[in-house]
Amino acid sequence: MKAENIKLGIAPIGWTNDDLPELGAENTFEQCVSEMALAGFTGCEVGNKYPRDIEVLKHKLDVRGIQICNAWFSTFFVDGKKEETIAEFIKHRDFLHAMGAKVIGCSEQSRSIQGQKKAIFKEKTIFTDAEWELLAEGYNELAKLAAEKGMKVSLHHHMGTGVQTPEEVDRYMEMTNDDVYLLFDSGHIYYSEGSQKAMLDMLEKYVDRICHVHLKDVRDEVVAEVKENDLSFLEGVKKGTFTVPGDGVIDFKPIFEILDKHNYKGWMVVEAEQDPALANPFEYAVKGRKYIKDVAGI
């Protein structure tokens, strides 16, 4: 890949999982960001243990050569919470802007089952036509608010949410304006469809409206167990659904080729939530970084 186009980050979720606080409770913020830098990354997303004071956070990241590139934001437009979502979004946008980030990765969490004890393959939420209108209207508005600060808003397609499958991503992309973007997460689309082709088709189709990339690998044998036993998303995470690129079933070479062919400019963020007691986060960060070097040449 063209090194000048790409910045490489890693998410803190491999050290401490905010969705499952018992995973990695022992890992400190300092350990996490030091190990990210030591593994060869220059950016990261934001976790619950990060200091919220902008100057303190900037300092602790600057000395390690790390910058914030994005942070998750939950929207609730379908639940009818437009005003609350927008008020929270503005605070989140301003925090990210102060930290120097250019993108805001959102997820529509209305009726999401990703944090619930429900069978992830059987009980996902489906939006009605009227709910899709609420979603699109909300994201069109977020894009304008992001643009006020020279930023881009994106939606993270995600297991267990109303925007998970290729058809749902198509609908989101069709119903929103061209200044509303997609956050591409290799692991979530592979998990949803069980297919490398579906993952690449989605990337190729929307690459020009993708403004942020999560690199997540998947263990097929864990997905099979999740399906067979009607496990929830988080039960799967604990068992090791996800891992770093190069450690699972996904071939990332064509992902890198598509991004490169279309001159994608931005961040690729390794995001591999798994139990840090079983998968040492530093060692897995090094492993993911080495795979990217070997396969993408950067």
Ligand SMILES: O=C1C[C@@H](O)[C@H](O)[C@@H](O)C1=O
């Ligand atoms: O971007 C993400 C943020 C996490 O909290 C989420 O559950 C994970 O799977 C993901 O892709």
Ligand SMILES: [Co+2]
């Ligand atoms: Co992600």
